Amino acid sequence: MLELFGGMAMASRDAARFHYDEWDYLIRDYRSAWCTLLEHRDIEPDEDYVSRTMVEHDSLARRIRQELNKVRPEMLRKVRGVHEGEELDLERSVAYFVDRKTGFSPDENIYAAPAARTRCLDFVSARYECVDR
Secondary structure (H helix, E strand, O other): OOEEOOOEEOOOOOOEEEEEEEEEOOOOEEEEEEEEEEEOOOOOOOOOHHHHHHHHOHHHHHHHHHHHHHHHHHHEEEEEEEOOOOEEOHHHHHHHHHHHHOOOOOOOOOEEEEEEOOOOOOOOOOOEEEEOO
């Protein structure tokens, strides 16, 4: 089995599990709870780890910061099926008129409105491992 961080197995049972949304560039949207992070707290802390790493990888850290700043405009998503909004949701609008023509009571939530997504970009000195789905 592949081992990381000096003997910790990737699917350790004693690790705390956290699920995070992950951006999928192919569908241009977030996949809910797509990334699983296993946190190991039984590691001896290295006080200088973060500062050494930031000095060693300064150019990489700068490039990552630039890329993350480019993501900010994509942090808005459309919430569909709201009573009031900035634009009509095409699918719900068509369903509304079909229901009216056929004599059914239509759903009046035919708008889409932007909603902000939050993004957690905390970097900590604890060691983590990522488990792919």
